[in-house]
Amino acid sequence: MSDRRTTAVLARTGLDALVQALRARGRTVVGPTVRDGAVVLAELSSAEELPFGWGTRVEAGRYRLVRRADGAAFAHTAGPQSWKTFLHPGREKLWDADRTADGQLSVTEAPRAHISYAFLGVRPCDLRAVAVQDRVLAGGRYRDRGYQERRTGALLIAAECTEPGATCFCVSMGGGPGADAGFDLALTEVVDEAGHRFLVRAGSDAGDELLAEVPHRPADPETKAVARGAVDAARERMGRAMPPVDLRTLLGDSLEADRWDDVAARCLTCGNCTMVCPTCFCTTTEEVTDLTGDHAERWQRWDSCFDLDFSHLHGGPVRASARSRYRQWLTHKLSTWYEQFGSSGCVGCGRCVTWCPVGIDITEEAAALHDELAARLRQDGQRGRGARGVRDVRYERKEPER
Ligand code: SF4
Ligand code: SF4
Incomplete structure (x- = not known):
C-alpha cells in the first residue's frame, strides 16, 4: 500500500x-x-x-x-x-x-x-x-x-x-x-x-x-x-442537526416517554424510512412454488420493523402498536445499534426525513425526547441519576487531507 x-x-x-x-x-x-x-x-x-x-x-x-x-x-x-x-x-x-x-x-x-x-x-x-x-x-x-x-x-x-x-x-x-x-x-x-x-x-x-x-x-x-x-x-450550512447530547443514553432513558404517543399519532407505519435508509438491513425470506409443486424457490427480500408481521411470534406481533414500532426503530438507530455493531445506525443523510410521507423528522423527534427528559429530570429533582442522558457531547470532526 x-x-x-x-x-x-x-x-x-x-x-x-x-x-x-x-x-x-x-x-x-x-x-x-x-x-x-x-x-x-x-x-x-x-x-x-x-x-x-x-x-x-x-x-x-x-x-x-x-x-x-x-x-x-x-x-x-x-x-x-x-x-x-x-x-x-x-x-x-x-x-x-x-x-x-x-x-x-x-x-x-x-x-x-x-x-x-x-x-x-x-x-x-x-x-x-x-x-x-x-x-x-x-x-x-x-x-x-x-x-x-x-x-x-x-x-x-x-x-x-x-x-x-x-x-x-x-x-x-x-x-x-x-x-x-x-x-x-x-x-x-x-x-x-x-x-x-x-x-x-x-x-x-x-x-x-x-x-x-x-x-x-x-x-x-x-x-x-x-x-x-x-x-x-x-x-x-447543514439544514438540520441532532440535539448535541448523548443520543445513546437519551434514547435509553426515554423508553416510557409521552412523545412516542405523539409521533405514533402521525406515523403511518408505512416503512418508507427504513426502505430509503442506507443503513437499514433487515430482510425476511419467502418461499414460492410453481403450479406443479415440483419446483420451489426461496427469496430474500427487504423487510421493515414498521411491518406488523416483523415481530410476529406465536400468538401475534410483539410490537402491535405504532408507538412501539416507531420507538423500536429510533431506539435501535440511535442507541442499541452501538451495542450490536459498535456505532450509531444513523449517518445523518436526511433521507428518512425527506421521504416520510407525513414529514416526520428524526432530529425533531430526538429533540422532543430530549426536552421531555430534561423537563422530567428537572421536575423529579433527579439530575444526578439522569444527567447522563442530557449532557452535552463534543462531536469529533475529522478534516480530510487534501
Ligand atoms: S416513513 Fe414516516 S410515516 Fe412511514 S413509517 Fe417512517 S416515520 Fe412512519
Ligand atoms: S438520516 Fe439516519 S436514519 Fe434517516 S435515512 Fe439517513 S441514516 Fe437512516
Missing part, C-alpha cells in the same frame, strides 16, 4: 474518461442520473448521464428537482435510493428446490451474478453508511455472502458535498461533507471563472492506478483552496 496518494485536477471532460476507463475494465458503473422527477442511481454508460445542471430542494416530506445555472453534476442531495440497492438488493433468490425422478428434493444454491461495480458520486454520509453495512452484513458472525462478494469487488468514487440539503445533518452525527476514509477516489466539484473541474484525491492503490489512466493535471493551489472552501462552507 502506498503512503503517498495522488491529488490531481480532472477537467469536466475527464469525468467521461473516468467512466470509460472503468467500463473498459469490465466494471458496471453506477451513479446518479435524473429519472422520473428525481435523482436516482442507475447504470451509466457515459458521464453525460450524470445530473449536470440539476439540484434538489428538500424538506420534511418534500423533494423537488430544480435547475442550476452552473451546470454542476454533484450539487444534489441524497435521492430515494442508496448504494444498498446494489450491494444488498431488495430481492435476491437464495436457492431452488426441485423434485427429482425418485421423489427426492434437490436443493441448489441460486447462482449469483458476479458484477464488478464502480459507484460514482458516493456522498460522504453514504461512505459511512456502507461502512456500517459492512460491519452488519460482512463483519460479524452471520455474514451475507452475496453482500460480501459484491462489496469486495466494488470500487467507490466519492463526491464531496458542497450543497447540503435542508434535511442533511451528517455533521451532528460526527461525519461531515468531506470524505475522509473508505473511498478509492474522492472528487470535489469546482465551478468558477477558472472553469468546471474536479479536485480528485486517490484513497487506495486501486484509485491511484485508475487515476493514472485518466487525463489529469497536477493539483494547483487555487483549485485546492476553492475545493476546501466549498466543503468547509457546506459544513456550516
Whole structure:
C-alpha cells in the first residue's frame, strides 16, 4: 500500500474518461442520473448521464428537482435510493428446490451474478453508511455472502458535498461533507471563472492506478483552496442537526416517554424510512412454488420493523402498536445499534426525513425526547441519576487531507 496518494485536477471532460476507463475494465458503473422527477442511481454508460445542471430542494416530506445555472453534476442531495440497492438488493433468490425422478428434493444454491461495480458520486454520509453495512452484513458472525462478494469487488468514487440539503445533518452525527476514509477516489466539484473541474484525491492503490489512466493535471493551489472552501462552507450550512447530547443514553432513558404517543399519532407505519435508509438491513425470506409443486424457490427480500408481521411470534406481533414500532426503530438507530455493531445506525443523510410521507423528522423527534427528559429530570429533582442522558457531547470532526 502506498503512503503517498495522488491529488490531481480532472477537467469536466475527464469525468467521461473516468467512466470509460472503468467500463473498459469490465466494471458496471453506477451513479446518479435524473429519472422520473428525481435523482436516482442507475447504470451509466457515459458521464453525460450524470445530473449536470440539476439540484434538489428538500424538506420534511418534500423533494423537488430544480435547475442550476452552473451546470454542476454533484450539487444534489441524497435521492430515494442508496448504494444498498446494489450491494444488498431488495430481492435476491437464495436457492431452488426441485423434485427429482425418485421423489427426492434437490436443493441448489441460486447462482449469483458476479458484477464488478464502480459507484460514482458516493456522498460522504453514504461512505459511512456502507461502512456500517459492512460491519452488519460482512463483519460479524452471520455474514451475507452475496453482500460480501459484491462489496469486495466494488470500487467507490466519492463526491464531496458542497450543497447540503435542508434535511442533511451528517455533521451532528460526527461525519461531515468531506470524505475522509473508505473511498478509492474522492472528487470535489469546482465551478468558477477558472472553469468546471474536479479536485480528485486517490484513497487506495486501486484509485491511484485508475487515476493514472485518466487525463489529469497536477493539483494547483487555487483549485485546492476553492475545493476546501466549498466543503468547509457546506459544513456550516447543514439544514438540520441532532440535539448535541448523548443520543445513546437519551434514547435509553426515554423508553416510557409521552412523545412516542405523539409521533405514533402521525406515523403511518408505512416503512418508507427504513426502505430509503442506507443503513437499514433487515430482510425476511419467502418461499414460492410453481403450479406443479415440483419446483420451489426461496427469496430474500427487504423487510421493515414498521411491518406488523416483523415481530410476529406465536400468538401475534410483539410490537402491535405504532408507538412501539416507531420507538423500536429510533431506539435501535440511535442507541442499541452501538451495542450490536459498535456505532450509531444513523449517518445523518436526511433521507428518512425527506421521504416520510407525513414529514416526520428524526432530529425533531430526538429533540422532543430530549426536552421531555430534561423537563422530567428537572421536575423529579433527579439530575444526578439522569444527567447522563442530557449532557452535552463534543462531536469529533475529522478534516480530510487534501
Ligand atoms: S416515520 Fe414516516 S416513513 Fe417512517 S413509517 Fe412512519 S410515516 Fe412511514
Ligand atoms: S436514519 Fe434517516 S438520516 Fe439516519 S441514516 Fe437512516 S435515512 Fe439517513
